[in-house]
Amino acid sequence: MRRPRTLRALVIAVSLLSACSGSALGVFGGGGDLNGVVLDEPTEKPSFVLTDTSGDPYDFAEETEGRLTFLYFGYLSCPDICPVHMAQLGEVFERNPEWKEDSAVVFVSVDPVRDKPEEIRAWLDGFGTDFIGLTGTEEQLVASQEAAVAGVAYQVPDENIGYTVAHAGQVFVYAPDGKGYTQYPFGTRQTDWDNDLPILMNRQ
């Protein structure tokens, strides 16, 4: 009598665990809702001019007009959040190359002292050769962050590398219509990007 009951319990447990893992994959859900942090009121795409890694001026609003735009403020010595955000976006675009043409990923270095343009270029190339790297003077960088309503970055002393930089950790995304509907904090999964990008691309 005991053995069949044990077996039945095991079969039920296996089924439940399989069901759990299925839901954890995030593949069977999705739908039309955005998975990013949806803003109460859409924001306007910020307007600022910085310098790209070729040394040319880059008018952010003008250059990215009509494209799905990803704006991120970070720095090359960042130990975790910056490289992971960039790697996530790089892998999403590698998997969906058809999205590249109508998108622009813009990385703004908020560590102008250490991050030289050629270093920014080399670092970004590790994630996507078409990712855009920008830098500028302290004043220009503060202005760009304020324009995006991002927390303005500041240095934090660090005994190993001199200082780290506290900066906004989210990716600001602007739809082709120039409005920011969502932001993406650290922890955003690739399945979230896969879900949201087609929805945002259609907001022309």
Next chain:
Amino acid sequence: MTEIAFWCTALARPWTWAWIAYPGIWLSAILPAVGYMRAIRRHEAPTSSRQTGLLLAGVAIYWVATDWPLGTLGAGYLASAHMLQYLLYTLGAAPLILLGTPEWMTRSVLRRLRATGIATRIGSSLVLAALVYNLLMIGTHAPITVDALRASQFGSFLMDVLWLLAGFVLWWPVIAPIREMRHRSVPSKVAYLFLATTVVAILPASFLTFANFPLYSTYELAPRIGGFSSISDQQVAGLIMKLVTPIVVWATMATMWFRWATAERDGNTGASGHSVSL
């Protein structure tokens, strides 16, 4: 200064080759090995050096799979390292520990753990053993479990314990140190090993290999190592599971089969299809 922690866990920082000391892992390997050596010295019946060597090899594989660097990589950086750990536990450490443990010691351990009844049931029922093994295998590879357990040292410890347990369950009907607890029919054991390790395992392995998005947030959101993308890492994990398991299990199945066939031919078995020594 060297970092010290009880057990490996996911670290929210880039991977470096800076050594991390895990005294909890050392103790978990050293104490059983020391206890084993003391017990065999005190026991009147001698234990062969081959058997002692097998146990120490099993403990060594357990230690390599658990400690830095593989343990640290598997706990928080690479799904492929995580998979390698799992295979080292279930296909390396567990069977070698079973082969290296004398019968009298196994009886004593089971008695102390009050596990003689369940060990007898698992040994006699291949279906039950396969179910329990696959339950543990699927449960400990489900993203929800991996992401929850790998976030803490205790969770990671629990996962390692469950993996070792899964290995013991898988091999128990085949090579249990207590002869009467082994399943008797060799053809059934060969079929069991094939079905238990290959048929069900192909599902998670295929998910890992063919999913075009990362399944585990632990590895997806970890700093990448050497430009190795999270999806490539996951595919390698799936390939490791698919390729290594058959190499070990099928080699074991072939060995069992040929030994049994030879014994059958020579008329060494008491009853047709019954067990021969591995």
